[in-house]
Amino acid sequence: MFSKSFPGISPTAPQVTVLTSGTSVYTPPSGCKYLYIEMIGGGGGGGGSGSASGGAGGSGGNTTFGTSLLTASGGSGGSWAGGPGTGGSATVTSPAAGAAITGGNGGQPPTGNAQSYNAGGVGGSGIFGGGGSQGAATYGQGGSGGGTQASAVANGGGGGAGGGIKAYVTNPATTYSYAVGAAGTAGSAGTNGFAGSAGTAGIIIITAFF
Numbered sequence: 001m002f003s004k005s006f007p008g009i010s011p012t013a014p015q016v017t018v019l020t021s022g023t024s025v026y027t028p029p030s031g032c033k034y035l036y037i038e039m040i041g042g043g044g045g046g047g048g049s050g051s052a053s054g055g056a057g058g059s060g061g062n063t064t065f066g067t068s069l070l071t072a073s074g075g076s077g078g079s080w081a082g083g084p085g086t087g088g089s090a091t092v093t094s095p096a097a098g099a100a101i102t103g104g105n106g107g108q109p110p111t112g113n114a115q116s117y118n119a120g121g122v123g124g125s126g127i128f129g130g131g132g133s134q135g136a137a138t139y140g141q142g143g144s145g146g147g148t149q150a151s152a153v154a155n156g157g158g159g160g161a162g163g164g165i166k167a168y169v170t171n172p173a174t175t176y177s178y179a180v181g182a183a184g185t186a187g188s189a190g191t192n193g194f195a196g197s198a199g200t201a202g203i204i205i206i207t208a209f210f
Helices: none
Strands: 015-019 023-026 034-040 063-065 070-072 090-092 096-101 164-170 176-179 203-209
Touching (some): 034 063
Antiparallel strands (some): 034 164, 063 070, 063 176, 070 090
């Protein structure tokens, strides 16, 4: 049997760590050469609908990795009468290198106080997809705004998605503090209206290579 070793290539399988909530410290495994990190901030909640003021959706929390190394901000919440939330920003600083991707904005539904039988604004999509009012929920997406089933009722705007990051870190440090952004809360229903949908929480996926 022919066999040959290649310098710099390890037979050790990558180690994947998935972080879906909370704040703590990540310790790279012994012998790790570099890290590949995918992460997203929490999605903003959708605004509520109503003939009188519905509640605004809450903003998603920020997802961070390392002290000012990687920051994926949460999306903002949608508001009553159609104001959509904006997508969160993202920042990658040295020695990390990669892509910082702004989250998608929430959708703008028909506005005004005479919109009957209309859906609320769709939630924004992030780097893991999702958003909108259809399909399975995923991480960091914005929540949909409340719709209407009566005349003279204003719709809710969709929440913005969290900012996303795909980055490499070479020569990893001993430890990294992290925080996973929480989901933005749903906007409450106004008079004759409906509540919006909550956003979804962020996530950090860390792949360690040897």
